[in-house]
Amino acid sequence: MSSTPHIAARAAPAAWTVLPRNVGPVVAGLGLALVLNFCVQPMSGAFATKVLLDIGINIILAVSLTLVNGFTGQFSIGHAGFMALGGYVGAAVMYYGSVQLYGGAQFHGGILSWTVSQGAFAGPTFGTGDVLFLVACVAAGLVAAVAGYIVGLPSLRLRGDYLAIVTLGFGEIVRVILQSSRPQLETAAEVAQASWPRLLTQLGGALGFTTPLFYTTLFWVYLFVAITLVVTYRIKRSSYGRAFLSIREDEVAAEAMGVSTTRFKVRAFVLAAFFAGVAGALYAHSIGGINAGELGFQKSFDVVIMVVLGGMGSISGSTVAAIILTILPEALRTVTAWVNQYLPAAYALPDLRMIIYSLALILMMILRPQGLFGLHEIWDLRPWRRRRAKATGGK
């Protein structure tokens, strides 16, 4: 068994120390999200904002998958399925909800949901649309969590690669079912007549679900990023987290020590699926719709790559990996365009970014198999801590 630094038992903390630890980082994240939204977004262009949104969404996906693949050692490659499910549910709740409440798909949000590049904003600080948006995000997470429960059940029987294949199959089944759903309802009269269960089957089929409601801003994305990070970090440091890690290290030994392995595995799946669903809803409202065709196994692979590259079980590692892997293809695209400016058209470089990306992936796996940070967090790698650990004989 490898040494896991957080498994050491510690006394139960007093209640008054727990609250600031849980709420404090979320408040800090809220502040960061506000700064990003109102200071960074006006300065950066639309392209940089889009990249920042993608980074945030990918962080939520990668960190939530770390719960399953990193902590619990289960191998899921169907994360995009949960994201697609959440995206569709979120978009449908938001779109049909708006049509039913306001008689049309118009923007009724506050300033927090307003993208600055759309022009000056005149309206309330917090609109009814924001409430609906939050409801849509939570509903997306909950539906995805139910799906996570269903997918988690086979993990009671299956191990390793077999579980991986089942999650892959699940992701594909979700995609095909969403793609063969009935067409999206367009007019307000049709939506008003239909019941909610029926509305949730009218998801646009192969065309995808389009919605003109761009509620996702840097504020919402990074608020959810903060919540995801705090929840996963607090779980990692709790007895729950130690139970997850023990399953990863040795399932039989964990069972012998009284960890209900089946229950914890399913819990990891449910939690991860919830955050993936929220990420899907955020994604849908950042690009104005969602199409399950784009969220196949390739998207799942992208997320798995982020988790492995960051280090299995490292929250900060998968965060950093999500940032790098979102920026890398865009940066390579920009560099190629810049070089081609100076080359004659006949000798222009082809689009090499995916080739460089895949080569980097292979080399990374061969040269640094434990990922960027291994099991550690960034702050575990402080030099003075390592010195102290050496002085006290490794503990």
Added chain:
Amino acid sequence: MVCAALLAPRRSVRSSDDVTKLIQTLLDGFAVGGLYALIALGYTMVYGILKFINFAHSDVFVLGAWISWVVTVRLLRLDALPADATPWWAAPVVILTAMVVCGLTGFIIERFAYRPLRNAPRLNVLITAIGVSLLLQNTGQLRVFFGPYPKAVPVLLPNQTVGSVAGVNLPAVDAIVIGVTILLMLALEALIFRTKLGRAMRAVSFNTQTAALMGIHVDRVISFTFVLGSALAAAAGFLFVMKYPAGLKQPADAAWVMLGLKAFVAAVVGGIGNVRGAMLGGILIGLLEFFGVAYLEPLYRDVYVFSLLILVLLFRPAGLLGRAVAEKV
């Protein structure tokens, strides 16, 4: 397999349309199922020895299909000829070239991407396999190689019928595809169960360390396994473009990956690591897919395959022909 087609009229004695549909579905199911089986063999042999899913295998299959196009159109210039003037030696030459090139590619992939990771965690090997898959797809998309557009392949096989069953014509293409598939499977079966090299492969798959102690050159056997699996995938790629001449999609098309995934599902359903299981699984998946499309909802063709996978894994986790391995503490 032709026997199954001959049995069909006895079961269905309704209108001739029904019989036609049934026989056509059976034929398609067997032909495509055989191709799945050929690809699945590569997955299952590699899994049996190295215990990881070689995600790049489906791209070797795509490479085989595209090499067939390169040889026919670019090297032999057969696209200008009418289909009935195609020389008889064209098809064997094309399939052999594709098999050699893909076998070589398989060797290179194993040598430079997987061998450095022999003792790494399996997840790392899996990510590397995904990386190799992305590399092959995107290199193939370059204009220097195959380019980012779908192409059509000229028909190399005689466009005739080889007989008729209950009024349904058996196209020569289907007969050849099924025939070549059976031939390759028999050859593989003989290689694995009748030769010294095959015994070495089985020994390495059974227990790598003990096999090494018995004097088997493990690395060489693994290389050979990759060459063999890649050559079979190339054959499947050639047969695929013969059956669907207009279906040569661009190298990074998602449809290819789906085909490869279904072949992988076939390997798992049959019992991964088991060569006969891969053959059985491939045929089963092919039949299920085409019967689902013909008699149930065609939109759900991928759902049938993955539902079968989940059912098999839930009730027989080791696959239909696989042996359950007890976990040792």
